[in-house]
Amino acid sequence: MKITRVETFLVPPRWLFCRVETDEGVTGWGEPVVEGRAELVRTAVDVLAEYLLGQDPLRIQDHWQVLTKGGFYRGGPVLSSAVAGLDQALWDIAGKTYGAPVHALLGGPVRDRVRVYAWVGGDEPAELTDQIGEQVEAGFTAVKMNGAGRVGPAATMAETAAVVARVAAARDVLGPDRDVAVDFHGRFTAANARRVLNELAPLHPLFVEEPVLPEQNHLLAGLVGASPVPLATGERLYSRAEFLAPLTAGIAVAQPDLSHAGGISEVHRIASLAETYGAHLAPHCPLGPIALAASLQVAFATPNFLIQEQSRGIHYNKDADLLSYVVDPEPFRFVDGHASRGTAPGLGVSVDEAAVRAADRAGHAWRNPVWRHPDGSFAEW
Missing domain, CATH: 3.30.390.10 (Enolase-like, N-terminal domain)
Structure with missing residues (x-):
């Protein structure tokens, strides 16, 4: 062949x-x-x-x-x-x-279902509780939210309090038996993160994601040592070599993206590396059905897997959905916040080739927004 x-x-x-x-x-x-x-x-x-x-x-x-x-x-x-x-x-x-x-080719399954979480926003918190309530009604046992929108280099008391208030509102809806993960999105300085992490600890986040920018991962050890909140990072890391320093620093959760970090081959190895540090795998995936299908195959075969991101309902997907380009939606039917292990060969998803070719004729030119602070200087998005 x-x-x-x-x-x-x-x-x-x-x-x-x-x-x-x-x-x-x-x-x-x-x-x-x-x-x-x-x-x-x-x-x-x-x-x-x-x-x-x-x-x-x-x-x-x-x-x-x-x-x-x-x-x-x-x-x-x-x-x-x-x-x-x-x-x-x-x-x-x-x-x-x-x-x-694919999970059979990776050594066979270690679980029958994979826990997934839903994304509920957080940049603008006005509708946050309603969004979380909808996900709870849909059966999800975990959500992820942004900790804040634009954050100043030296966060004010009001900005810090707003982060805590958002997560507290989420916890009120979720109760003690469901989880909330909080994404700092690299928007916080290390000093801001250190201050907020301690205030979030009583709310028991599942993890806090990207507490600092990836180019500042040398500061992670200090944050790990200063806070009881589990820290996660990895969506902007692309190899085992790049994960080594954060794992050595003591992150609790590695978040490689199957569409960024070398695919199934490398993420499977990253998971093994994380296991040697006592860290869990929670693949980043705010993308489409093929990326999610690949992520799930790895999750079924990974002992130290924690939870899987998925993009249904995420704010980026206004023009399409996970199901827009697949023939059979069954692999992405989540029951009680979990995806069931399938037996279909390969990635386990049937792509609607006609829909893909038609969509390609329109294409897209998506760009992330550019944010600025009130003084006009660049702000992390």
Whole structure:
């Protein structure tokens, strides 16, 4: 079996899909994308496809080595995301070839269902309690919210109090038996984070995500030592090497993204690395159905898995939904806040190719907003 074609599809709301075709009629799908930079990743996929054409798709690990290390300049979000989507597609082909789901090829399942959480906002808290109430009614046992919108470099007492008030409002709706995760989104300085984390501790967050920017991960050890709140990070880290320092610093939760951090192959290894540090895996995934399907396959085969992000209802998805590009919605039917383990081969999701091709004709040019402080200076989004 040989790879004969690699295609990419720029589909709303802000996703990029790839399709890898073989001469035996087996095809695989992946989701290689950097949100806001999808066109750049599309070009990177085209360049990497030059190597894959004519190759045996089942030599996944060998291809991963060449795609990630075959160039003198390596890594970074664009290249790592391009590799991630291609890697997903190759695992999809392998599962379909062997007639097994990817989690079986990773050593077999360690659980029968995967806990997922819903995103409920937080930048603007006015509708927060209603949004959480809706997710509780839908059966979710955990939600994630942004801790704040724009935050000043030296947060005022009012800004700090507002963060705590938002999480307290969430806790009131959730009660003691459900969880709330709080995303700082790299918007907080280390000093701001240290102050707020201690005030959040009595509200028992499941974790606080990206307490500082990834380029400031050398400060994580100090935050871990100063707060009882579990810390999480990883959506903007792209390899085992980049996760080593945060894990050594003592983060409780590693959050690699299956569409950014080298795909199934690398995230499975990141999970093993995290396990040696007593940390859990909670893959980042505010993306589309292929990325989520890949994430779930890893989750079913990962002993130290904690919880899975998913994008149904997330504010980015105004023009499409997880189900917009799939034939069968069953893999994404969440019961009591969990996704059940399926037996379909490969990634376990049937992509609606006609819908994808039609959407690609419209495409998208999604960009994240640019925020500024009241004095006109740049603010982290």
